[in-house]
Amino acid sequence: MGINDILVEMKGITKAFPGVLANDQVNLTVRAGEIHALLGENGAGKSTLMSILTGLYRYDQGELAVHGKKVNFNSPRDAIAEGIGMVHQHFKLVSTFTVTENVAMGSDSWGAILKLDQIEKKLAAFSMEYGLQIDPKAKVWQLSIGEQQRVEIVKLLFRGADILILDEPTAVLTPQEANDLYIVLRKMADEGKGVIVITHKMQEVIEHADMVTVMRGGKSVATVPKDYTDETELARLMVGRELDLVHKIETGAPGEVILQLQEITAVSDRGHKALKDVNLIVRAGEIMGIAGVAGNGQRELAEVITGLRPISAGQITINKVDMTNRQPLDIIKAGVAHIPEDRHNTGLVPNLDAYENILLKHYLDKDFRKGPFILWSALSQYTQTLINKFDIKLSVPEAPVKAMSGGNLQKLLLAREISMEPNLIIAVYPVRGLDIGAIQAVRGLLMEARREGKGVLLISEELDELFLLADRLAVLHEGELMGVLEVEKTDIEEVGLMMAGKKGVKGCA
């Protein structure tokens, strides 16, 4: 296959799941010899698109041609036969097996008798060719993450893959390992293979990719050669909608400091530094917006404030009381409401009914318990009041809430949190996945909270939402605060630059 031949051509690919249009008329062309970055936020449809390419899903409409042949794969096996291979974020290796055994496992062309020494020889050849250094006799559990990734890549080469897909390959790597990886990927591209890298890191795209396809909301919004774009434009393509129609309805009247973060450092689940020396203040009567491409420390920030994640350095002060590394219950008692990112399994319990879900933040309240017993009658009255006041639509409160629509679930969650009389509300992607009506209701509730003098920390991926609601904006990039901006005195250009990793010049915390 010569350089520049088209390996993969996707035209108008559409894939719907119940209630969600995951891919909407997506176009993607990958040529031999290029590293093609697929850029987009979580939920933009990247994974669905790649699942179609690797045979996990069938597309509903559109056209997919691989090596010039029209296909709609029935199973991953069909995709492998067409030379498509994928390295997943979570490696699919048997950790107690050796490298050779793992590679042998992925290929079925060896007959009944396993000739491990032959595989070893071939492995050595690959190592030479691509600079993929791995000890074939090492057990996988002994290898570093970077080495394990190399094993995954070798597995694909073994199967004769010439279209390689890597899902967030550098998320788990050190910067040095990431560089080594791209050297290998470049060699493979030079051999005439096509490499697709799924990522949301713009810097990486600019440094290593040849072509970029940006996805947003299930659509492919642009395909551009790397040389004709920059990080700011990419950031805007990823997150930005048209901002002309934004009118600020009202602004806050900031009062006393409610929340103060000083030099906060915290570690992610994977052991990386997710937050680095973050300084932030939220005042009563203001909405502080947190902007940034998803995955840059937003989730960890919310967890740190609500006591769900310990911090390794720094100090958290709520209402002038030191709350560093306190339990979630202490934070709740201190008057912090939390609208978590995952409303289905964290903020609410899907199999419990509406009463029980309201009880989630009230089970210790004297109003709803007498000694060890729950006052069910008081609770059901209170729940009814909330249902009426917040206009929550449900069949009966006794039914498990998983039957409710997304918008009504979020209203139930907000009703509970706002009615707790908090002085600080942490709202994480509060409108994600909601329809227009529910979005307006949720935004209205946040503005009302501000009017009542509550402090609101709003983490959002919608820049227009932040410009509409927030009084001040802080931008997170790779766990660092790029700066704090007055919304009135900034524009999307500046925020876009900061989201791409440029430190703010104007504002400071």
Added chain:
Amino acid sequence: MRLITLEKRMSPIPMAGMVIPVISIALALLAGGVFLALSGKNPLEIYFTLFQSAFGSSYGFSETVVKAIPLALCALGVSLAFRVQLWNIGAEGQFYMGAMAATWVALTYPEGSRWVVLPAMFLAAAMAGGLWGLLPAIPRAFWKVNETITTLMLNYIAIFWVDFLIYGPWKDPNGYNFPLTAPFELGATLPSFGTSRVHYGLILALIAALLVYIILKYTVWGYQLKVVGESQRAAKYAGMSIVKTILLVMLISGALAGIAGMTEVAGITQRLQQGLSPGYGYSAIIIAWLARLNPWAILLVSFLFGGLLSGGFSLQSMGLPAASVYMLQGLILFFILGGEIFNSYRLKWIGGRS
């Protein structure tokens, strides 16, 4: 080529709680019947005899209740742990530790009156069983050590510890060298109803079921169990302590099995002896699953399993090993677990698409 596929159910089947266990039991009896037929017996005749001797006479009936008492107490215990997805399969060991602690009280204070000794035995048994449940809960709560393995292993330690006592220091000097302790004095025995062997442990089992029901339905702690069992992330979010919940649940779970051990030594054997439990702690696991962790259903299923055990002895007179009953129990669990999937999935015929 696949002809049948599993498809996710949009809504649960009505009465799933009843239909699936009943069909599972029927299939288990059918599969068991094949084995019985292979061993040259008539399965229908065997099942009839089993039923007849378990429920058909007042003696059989009372023996069934006698077996149901420890089964129900152990099953109530494990059901609490199962509710928060702690797989406590150590009820057997917790039962033995309870029996041992009760025996220690009975042997140490032989002169005491029933009003003092029995409550002391009860408390000692609950504490010993509870601690035996707490032991594996500690590594589980703090370091996520798999409790399935540790609770199982602790069973052997408990059983062999009791063996050591009854072969050694606690052996009855007048017992002709049999592995058992001296018989309890009257003050350490549970009274029975009339002339039957059905002892007051029955009342304890009924009270325990009532308490479990009240806890789950009406108390804040029961609510916390529900939340932790459904979603640990939501529980943490709501400020509940997972560690505390795990420790407390396992303590109570073990305590209930320990109490079962006490009622068995004080009500039935009136001494500690080898083979005190014919696997009550293991049958309790099956019972709890069959009853879908509902305390009232546990009482009912315990009664049925009690019948299986008491009727099982009659099988020996028909030339079958008593262990056939355990084969049936195993088959029932097998089909129950297999049937679980039909709660959320259904079979769909997709025809001969290749």
